Amino acid sequence: MNETLSKILGGKQGAIGLAILAAFIMIVLPLGLDPFRLGLIGKYLTYAFVAVSLVLLWGNGGILSLGQGIFFGLGGYGMAMFLKLEASDPVSTAIQSTPGIPDFMDWNQLTALPWFWEPFKSLPLTILAILVVPTIFAFLIGYAMFKRRVGGVYFAIITQAIALILSILIVGQQGYTGGVNGITDLKTLLGWDIRSDSAKYVLYYVNAGLLIACILLSRYVLSSKFGMLLLAMRDKEERVRFSGYDVSNFKIFIFCLAAMISAIGGAMFTLQVGFMSPTFIGIVPSIEMVIFAAVGGRMSLIGAVYGTLLVNFGKTMFSETYPELWLFLMGGLFIAVVMFFPNGIAGIYDKYAKKVPFLRKLSEETPKAKKAEAIPAAPVETKEAGVKA
Amino acid sequence: MSNTDFVLAVEDLTVSFDGFKAVDKLNMYIDKNELRVVIGPNGAGKTTVLDLICGKTKSTAGSIKFKNRELTKLSEHEIVRAGVGRKFQTPSIYENLSVYQNLEVSYPKGRGVFGSLFFKRSDEVMAQVYKIAKEIMMEDILHTEAALLSHGQKQWLEIGMLLMQEPELLMLDEPVAGMSAKERDQTAELLNRICQNRSVIVIEHDMEFVKKIAHKVTVLHQGKILAEGAMDKVQANEKVIEVYLGH
Numbered sequence: 001m002n003e004t005l006s007k008i009l010g011g012k013q014g015a016i017g018l019a020i021l022a023a024f025i026m027i028v029l030p031l032g033l034d035p036f037r038l039g040l041i042g043k044y045l046t047y048a049f050v051a052v053s054l055v056l057l058w059g060n061g062g063i064l065s066l067g068q069g070i071f072f073g074l075g076g077y078g079m080a081m082f083l084k085l086e087a088s089d090p091v092s093t094a095i096q097s098t099p100g101i102p103d104f105m106d107w108n109q110l111t112a113l114p115w116f117w118e119p120f121k122s123l124p125l126t127i128l129a130i131l132v133v134p135t136i137f138a139f140l141i142g143y144a145m146f147k148r149r150v151g152g153v154y155f156a157i158i159t160q161a162i163a164l165i166l167s168i169l170i171v172g173q174q175g176y177t178g179g180v181n182g183i184t185d186l187k188t189l190l191g192w193d194i195r196s197d198s199a200k201y202v203l204y205y206v207n208a209g210l211l212i213a214c215i216l217l218s219r220y221v222l223s224s225k226f227g228m229l230l231l232a233m234r235d236k237e238e239r240v241r242f243s244g245y246d247v248s249n250f251k252i253f254i255f256c257l258a259a260m261i262s263a264i265g266g267a268m269f270t271l272q273v274g275f276m277s278p279t280f281i282g283i284v285p286s287i288e289m290v291i292f293a294a295v296g297g298r299m300s301l302i303g304a305v306y307g308t309l310l311v312n313f314g315k316t317m318f319s320e321t322y323p324e325l326w327l328f329l330m331g332g333l334f335i336a337v338v339m340f341f342p343n344g345i346a347g348i349y350d351k352y353a354k355k356v357p358f359l360r361k362l363s364e365e366t367p368k369a370k371k372a373e374a375i376p377a378a379p380v381e382t383k384e385a386g387v388k389a
Numbered sequence: 390m391s392n393t394d395f396v397l398a399v400e401d402l403t404v405s406f407d408g409f410k411a412v413d414k415l416n417m418y419i420d421k422n423e424l425r426v427v428i429g430p431n432g433a434g435k436t437t438v439l440d441l442i443c444g445k446t447k448s449t450a451g452s453i454k455f456k457n458r459e460l461t462k463l464s465e466h467e468i469v470r471a472g473v474g475r476k477f478q479t480p481s482i483y484e485n486l487s488v489y490q491n492l493e494v495s496y497p498k499g500r501g502v503f504g505s506l507f508f509k510r511s512d513e514v515m516a517q518v519y520k521i522a523k524e525i526m527m528e529d530i531l532h533t534e535a536a537l538l539s540h541g542q543k544q545w546l547e548i549g550m551l552l553m554q555e556p557e558l559l560m561l562d563e564p565v566a567g568m569s570a571k572e573r574d575q576t577a578e579l580l581n582r583i584c585q586n587r588s589v590i591v592i593e594h595d596m597e598f599v600k601k602i603a604h605k606v607t608v609l610h611q612g613k614i615l616a617e618g619a620m621d622k623v624q625a626n627e628k629v630i631e632v633y634l635g636h
Contacts, residue, residue: 225508232483239481244469253502
């Protein structure tokens with residue numbers, strides 16, 4: 001049991017990193033910010049779920065998905081459908097020609113609730129759907145692609161195409177989905193007003209707690225043999241295959257897990273922001289999420305959270321003053337990170353933290369791989385130390 | 390084809406790439422505990438034969454039987470699990486992992502998704518890692534990152550990764566390419582040790598090295614067998630001298 005615990009926490013250094021993150025988002029930010037700003041942070045932290053999922057999938061597995069918005073969106077829509085049905089009780093929709101169905105359905109001449117909306121009348125079924133539907137969808141995509149050994153750039157393009165298709169589908173099917181406006185006017189969760197300040201605090205903490213839980217789960221996966229195999233596959237896929245592993249199954253699993261984590265983020269987004277729309281599914285948000293992970297450090301689960309916060313903070317700052325410049329700036333940021341800091345903020349930390357005596361002491365207590373010293377005979381290639389934290 | 394006592398029985402094996410027959414009606418039989426060396430000029434089809442046996446390339450016709458089990462219909466990981474290990478020409482190791490982790494990842498337990506999630510580093514696993522590390526002369530550098538190894542050590546590590554799986558048939562593609570003379574000698578000793586309880590197929594160009602290890606030599610030329618037998622006989626063969634060894 002102790003071994004499992006230390007695996008989840010990532011050793012002493014990992015536990016400290018996580019404790020600092022938890023203290024930052026659960027104590028420092030709530031104390032230092034007004035409810036409006038904290039609400040923004042809460043929104044950003046829902047994107048962090050996707051960034052964490054990309055650390056698993058892209059950083060460790062080498063599978064670049066440019067369509068994580070799909071799963072974020074599916075999770076978000078699942079939650080939005082439940083909340084919308086609750087907001088559309090017959091009394092408050094009495095002026096509609098068909099009372100009791102969501103307003104946008106009424107505008108589109110629908111007279112009955114579509115069958116696939118039925119399960120979203122129940123909260124337990126909704127939560128189940130939020131977790132299961134994106135996972136099944138990811139399984140289908142993953143099975144179709146990885147069994148045929150589609151990978152690399154092709155996989156990235158196909159996931160991007162699926163994200164685009166899904167957002168077009170949602171926009172086109174206005175009567176069933178709310179169309180381009182999305183699902184809006186969400187008010188209560190089981191009678192609890194989610195728009196009040198107190199509810200926003202509660203939801204912020206639920207969100208932060210779930211994020212930490214997802215990081216712990218990811219830590220466990222990465223510290224198991226599965227995590228080692230992910231790195232091995234990223235490095236030499238053929239060698240893994242010819243060591244008796246069915247590589248595609250491992251890829252499908254990590255893709256499904258990443259989808260589920262993203263979907264939790266999406267559901268929390270809907271709860272905190274109060275609506276869901278196709279703009280969070282398409283190509284642009286999906287690529288933005290990759291940038292969050294890249295800036296934070298694609299190998300670092302905790303770095304991904306800081307990366308998300310930092311980029312979004314920058315986005316809010318700049319788009320308030322120079323909205324038209326922001327996209328260029330973000331593109332530049334991405335190029336700069338990829339070229340100069342391939343391991344993002346986490347990589348910079350690893351490189352420079354060692355110069356600070358206190359931090360150096362910390363990182364030396366958990367040696368990952370001893371360097372050079374003990375290699376006899378043959379000359380050693382001098383490669384820059386590249387052990388990932 | 391009836392059952393045989395051979396570990397590997399290749400019969401009428403053919404593969405054609407757009408009409409070009411890289412391997413043409415090849416027959417080859419490997420005994421238990423035999424170390425067979427396959428030689429031949431570039432483009433003779435040596436690597437293709439290994440690719441066919443391990444499932445990397447699918448055959449056009451013919452059969453490959455490993456302990457009387459047909460391999461041509463199996464997928465790559467099933468062939469490995471049946472007991473066939475293959476080393477690639479350029480060292481294929483996981484550079485981001487330590488020597489220890491490279492060996493541990495190759496341990497044949499926890500090969501499924503969920504098996505690997507709940508895989509425990511038991512004493513048995515560790516004992517196997519230490520045993521193999523000793524075999525490949527790397528027990529002192531278990532915690533070195535694999536990217537930092539010398540070329541020769543990388544080759545040995547990959548052989549070690551295969552040994553972790555205790556394969557009954559081991560196939561090595563040019564294992565001493567790029568090695569120093571001393572490393573070649575050590576590799577020859579290593580191969581002689583590890584073929585005690587398994588069959589080994591080696592592709593090699595270095596004749597000095599071949600002499601040190603081969604039980605029997607097969608000479609391939611244009612996808613066909615040109616000669617087969619003991620090293621000295623093959624070396625004396627007129628046809629072999631003409632197409633490969635030179636005068």
